[in-house]
Amino acid sequence: AQSVTQPDIHITVSEGASLELRCNYSYGATPYLFWYVQSPGQGLQLLLKYFSGDTLVQGIKGFEAEFKRSQSSFNLRKPSVHWSDAAEYFCAVGDRVTGGGNKLTFGTGTQLKVEL
Amino acid sequence: DAMVIQNPRYQVTQFGKPVTLSCSQTLNHNVMYWYQQKSSQAPKLLFHYYDKDFNNEADTPDNFQSRRPNTSFCFLDIRSPGLGDAAMYLCATSRDHGGHYNEQFFGPGTRLTVL
Numbered sequence: 001a002q003s004v005t006q007p008d009i010h011i012t013v014s015e016g017a018s019l020e021l022r023c024n025y026s027y028g029a030t031p032y033l034f035w036y037v038q039s040p041g042q043g044l045q046l047l048l049k050y051f052s053g054d055t056l057v058q059g060i061k062g063f064e065a066e067f068k069r070s071q072s073s074f075n076l077r078k079p080s081v082h083w084s085d086a087a088e089y090f091c092a093v094g095d096r097v098t099g100g101g102n103k104l105t106f107g108t109g110t111q112l113k114v115e116l
Numbered sequence: 117d118a119m120v121i122q123n124p125r126y127q128v129t130q131f132g133k134p135v136t137l138s139c140s141q142t143l144n145h146n147v148m149y150w151y152q153q154k155s156s157q158a159p160k161l162l163f164h165y166y167d168k169d170f171n172n173e174a175d176t177p178d179n180f181q182s183r184r185p186n187t188s189f190c191f192l193d194i195r196s197p198g199l200g201d202a203a204m205y206l207c208a209t210s211r212d213h214g215g216h217y218n219e220q221f222f223g224p225g226t227r228l229t230v231l
Contacts, residue, residue, distance in 0.1 A: 032217045034219070036222075041225075041227065042224055042225065043120075043122075043206055043222045043223050043224040043225045044159070044206065044208075044222040045222070046219060046221075046222075049219055051217060090158060090159070094217060094219075094220075096217065097164075097171065098171075099166055099169055099171045100147065100166035100167075100169070100171075100212055100214070101147040101149070101164050101166045101171065101210065101212050102147075102210065102212065102217055102218070102220070103161050103164075104151075104159070104161065104220060106158035106159050106160075107158060108157065108158050109156075109157075109158055
């Protein structure tokens with residue numbers, strides 16, 4: 001079964017600093033990978049996704065992520081963090097399921113705090 | 117704008133009193149999902165509908181059921197809520213007709229409190 005590990009539960013960065021959130025996955029085939037962001041009390045917003053092709057993917061809000069098959073990683077990066085980026089970030093791997101549709105397996109999330 | 121809508125956003129119920137959460141979508145997606153997200157945890161898939169076909173996750177308690185009367189609406193019924201069922205419930209949709217994998221779109225969630 002697939003699994004996702006986000007080793008950092010909390011991360012604090014200063015506004016304007018660069019950011020990297022780590023994500024490692026376990027999956028037998030080429031994975032469908034996602035990063036979602038969740039603000040307090042809100043639903044999940046998709047930041048970016050990787051299905052195939054170029055291993056460096058660009059997302060919304062200035063985020064990017066790089067798929068590295070050899071390391072089973074899909075780390076999220078942003079060159080300069082803004083205070084509004086403070087939120088919880090979830091990495092997820094998708095899989096097709098029997099009967100149609102797909103299933104997202106999420107990591108436990110990384111809580112990002114931004115210091116002004 | 118096409119979207120996934122969940123009502124209510126906040127629901128309070130009493131221990132053992134049945135409760136229904138609602139999800140609707142204007143995306144015309146054929147697949148609808150329900151996730152449970154407990155405090156400080158990752159969302160966990162409870163079940164999903166592929167068109168009219170219901171697909172239950174193996175570890176979803178019998179206390180949780182779902183109905184999908186039409187393409188646009190899907191309901192989550194909790195027959196006898198326990199304190200452990202307090203959580204954020206997220207509805208999501210995707211378009212799926214075989215072949216390519218398609219992303220899921222999430223609603224804002226319903227926060228359920230059990231007293």
